[in-house]
Amino acid sequence: MPNMSLKKNPMPVQEPEVRAHNFSEVALGYSEEAAYDEAERCLNCKNPLCVSGCPVNIQIPEFIAKIRERKLDEAYDVIQKTSSLPAVCGRVCPQETQCESKCVRGVKGDPVGIGRLERFVADRHNAAPVAAAAAPRSNGHKVAVVGSGPSGLTCAGDLAKKGYKVTVFEALHRAGGVLVYGIPEFRLPKSIVAREVETLKSLGVDVETNVIIGKTLTVDELFEMGYEAVFIGSGAGLPNFMNIPGESLKGVYSANEFLTRSNLMKAYRDNSATPIMKGGRVAVVGGGNVAMDAARTALRLGAEHVYIVYRRSMEELPARREEVEHAMEEGIDFRLLNNPVEILGYNNPDDPRDPKNGFVTGMRCIRMELGEPDERGRRRPIEVPGSEFELPVNAVIMAIGTSPNPLIKSTTKGLEVNRKGGIIVDEAGLTSREGIYAGGDAVTGAATVISAMGAGKLAAKSIDDYLKSKEEN
Numbered sequence: 241m242p243n244m245s246l247k248k249n250p251m252p253v254q255e256p257e258v259r260a261h262n263f264s265e266v267a268l269g270y271s272e273e274a275a276y277d278e279a280e281r282c283l284n285c286k287n288p289l290c291v292s293g294c295p296v297n298i299q300i301p302e303f304i305a306k307i308r309e310r311k312l313d314e315a316y317d318v319i320q321k322t323s324s325l326p327a328v329c330g331r332v333c334p335q336e337t338q339c340e341s342k343c344v345r346g347v348k349g350d351p352v353g354i355g356r357l358e359r360f361v362a363d364r365h366n367a368a369p370v371a372a373a374a375a376p377r378s379n380g381h382k383v384a385v386v387g388s389g390p391s392g393l394t395c396a397g398d399l400a401k402k403g404y405k406v407t408v409f410e411a412l413h414r415a416g417g418v419l420v421y422g423i424p425e426f427r428l429p430k431s432i433v434a435r436e437v438e439t440l441k442s443l444g445v446d447v448e449t450n451v452i453i454g455k456t457l458t459v460d461e462l463f464e465m466g467y468e469a470v471f472i473g474s475g476a477g478l479p480n481f482m483n484i485p486g487e488s489l490k491g492v493y494s495a496n497e498f499l500t501r502s503n504l505m506k507a508y509r510d511n512s513a514t515p516i517m518k519g520g521r522v523a524v525v526g527g528g529n530v531a532m533d534a535a536r537t538a539l540r541l542g543a544e545h546v547y548i549v550y551r552r553s554m555e556e557l558p559a560r561r562e563e564v565e566h567a568m569e570e571g572i573d574f575r576l577l578n579n580p581v582e583i584l585g586y587n588n589p590d591d592p593r594d595p596k597n598g599f600v601t602g603m604r605c606i607r608m609e610l611g612e613p614d615e616r617g618r619r620r621p622i623e624v625p626g627s628e629f630e631l632p633v634n635a636v637i638m639a640i641g642t643s644p645n646p647l648i649k650s651t652t653k654g655l656e657v658n659r660k661g662g663i664i665v666d667e668a669g670l671t672s673r674e675g676i677y678a679g680g681d682a683v684t685g686a687a688t689v690i691s692a693m694g695a696g697k698l699a700a701k702s703i704d705d706y707l708k709s710k711e712e713n
Contacts, residue, residue: 245281251268269360324394327435393440409448478661547574551608603630670706
């Protein structure tokens, strides 16, 4: 008999007053009992709409049925057929707007906890000692993948399973892209990312770190080295700023820089040599998942008070509800319908050598109200005249989006980009250059992990079709 409870099994978490002071994972994962009970809530629909909501097409009812049968290894095999990063997706994908939003159980109650069950299966698999997967038989073709984020790793994994010799080129010193530099340890432990990368290596994928495509090597040089196709999944690592007075003051960070210092360079460790602002009062500008990550990281680094400053209301806040709720529970102060107009700093004209000279001392904001909807259907924020006020802060973190880095475009002839710097691709992920494919944030700008994975999967299929057609000709 199905479990007809209207409520999904709750996710155990660290208590807010405890987790706000450590970098251990907040969500603790389902127990076997909770996972089996949650799996019983799935109705195993004949027409599973949940699958249509998954960008990588995981066969959701099938893997959940295996959980009900207590066949966890087989459940993992079902997920692994279409997803190269199940332990990652189970933690950071916005299931509430994708697969779970399509679940029929959500019509009268909570949808099935699909993401929580995916995490449970992946964690059980990763906790058990297993033999490394045998690399598939080589088909004799070489493909280069630029970037080791979710789109690049997915593309590499899918191609490797088909017998391609794949080399992933990563600019940083560790593979994982945004999964290691952008998402905090308390949401996604880096050991999990490392495990997923090792799984791909066991399939024969080579990972070359500290290689900046466009500087160390160009895309054209990759072809000269014998690679027959190239996938560009270099992400969107170029931070956006507001261009308001005071953004050059000491203590103003892009969220990318702040999170990279903490996540990749381990500034949160007591013995770390990586400099980062700790303590004081911090304002994070923005309302997306990155803003939540930056605010919660600042709190854990010892900030006395952390503000989220966002120019729209709670209804328009783009971050995941779970992340917003966790931030509120931890004491983050949400200043909604407010927008910065100037960052204020300490200046001592009598002594330019004063070490405090040029540091942030506050932020001038203006109150907003919502007007008519904009072109995307969101109500446009409008300044309220005469409503300016000052917020006393020691650091400001700008989390207002990122753009693709122009390096690859500037060093690759004939590669077309749009006005925001995103690489232009067709429906198959093909760029304006034959043999060069692209996907993820390098195309769309900052988006979700799972959408980037979907783009990597699409490109892998297109590259396979392309190289097979060349063989036939």
